[in-house]
Amino acid sequence: MNPLEMSKWLLPGLLAGLGGCGLIVELASERNLWQKNSRDFYEEAKRRVPPLGGIPLLILLIVIMFWARTFYMLPAILIGLVGTVDDFMKLGIKGINRPLKAREKIVLQLLIGVLGAYLWGRTSSIWEIGWVVIVFMAVVNATNMTDGIDSLLAMTSIVSVLFSMLLLPAYGAVFFMLVGFLIGFLWFNAHPADIFMGDTGAFTIGGILATIFLRSRQELYLLLIGIVFVVETLSVIIQVTYFRKTGKRVFLMSPLHHHFQKLGWSEPQIVFRFTFFQTLGGMTATVIAYVLAR
């Protein structure tokens, strides 16, 4: 992709991130758009932050899908919309004030995963469909679990996407759009954040990565390209499983970023240190892919 082509995708991303999130920050402070009935915050201070930063990304992705006819991207958009429903419910406007139940989310994710398997041509057997659904659900929940520290999911996603470009250059357009958006989003999400990307943002990012890697049949590389997402997920599984069996905890708190927060790492320290490992993972993935292709 030449620089002119690159800027055609990077610039709209940058502007959507800066302009869209800036608008939401303005509206939020006028209209009290923050999470009034969420109990899952580590710090009280984070409650008065609007969780709607993913919406400009989702809108951009919808526009691109219709404009560039990239309908294989539909599952990423649908999962993003599931996040949006959840985010708006958390705001407690119009009397609707319960978030989606875990079961409802899982059923929706499963259905969207099945749709993905068809759109991406991965329906050779029931096993393949099942595998695609599992990977899709794992990825979108992994990015969602990573989102819990200011700038953490944005920075680790930028690194993932930059290495993904080396692996799957055909998807450069969406990748540059996403990097641009995240750099714009970080203007307002830098610690202390004025906006969160919410489930909308986290699910959409996971959805984009899952879509591109599953459609390219390269999904195993996500284990390395998104190593931070994988480890965050494992930390939750280990914590919950171990606690149910023994009544004791492995980590001070899960997902893993909260463990380090309790150990005294600042939010920027967690961000840059997790980003370091994401870089190692991305580098390893591209080296393996290159060596295997030789």
Added chain:
Amino acid sequence: MNPLEMSKWLLPGLLAGLGGCGLIVELASERNLWQKNSRDFYEEAKRRVPPLGGIPLLILLIVIMFWARTFYMLPAILIGLVGTVDDFMKLGIKGINRPLKAREKIVLQLLIGVLGAYLWGRTSSIWEIGWVVIVFMAVVNATNMTDGIDSLLAMTSIVSVLFSMLLLPAYGAVFFMLVGFLIGFLWFNAHPADIFMGDTGAFTIGGILATIFLRSRQELYLLLIGIVFVVETLSVIIQVTYFRKTGKRVFLMSPLHHHFQKLGWSEPQIVFRFTFFQTLGGMTATVIAYVLAR
């Protein structure tokens, strides 16, 4: 550059950044290696931080110069060493406790710039030598002025270097090494920083960029690729000039990052917002270069 080649430069950078800076952080707390006689800190809290984080970068660059016979890199190394002298003098060990005087630094920079003009084959006239010296001095002082907020110079440099790779892919090796080093360095330099890169780091980064762009005769692109460095420098020039003429200040404080700090922006906010502009500048530079080359 293929991924295997890339990792050959990225990985040593990552390890030198993490290992080298980690070692310095350990040594510093044992031996009280911080700036005892520097008066130029905005915040008192930053005094007890060792300013030696650039040294692993400088050592890596020296090893590479001898190993890969890239002797055109000598000016970057020499200017880095000027920084090291300054950093060690600031530590106040062995009775030597004054930093280099401004005049001494300028004379050394000027001499190194002249050496650069010869090494980079830019000696067609006295005017060209003068131009090379001016650009070299401007760049190394610009990166040095930008270094004043935790992670600011590291993050803006990573973005500059990534766009520089698109412009001058022949220098991919040094670029990847530098990006790797900075990601490792950020492990300890994330706010609140346990280490600074010091004049050693800031001069070396400026020296590398100046060397590569001057040797390639593409130095004008540095105005865009390093737009944050340019604007930081201009803010100092404007502040000083205006103050001398009128006795009033244009900015609350210069360089520009301190102006925004006084306006209430947090250090991570300054870092990510300046990085946004560095991205715009880098994108513009690569687009211009591409369009001109068509």
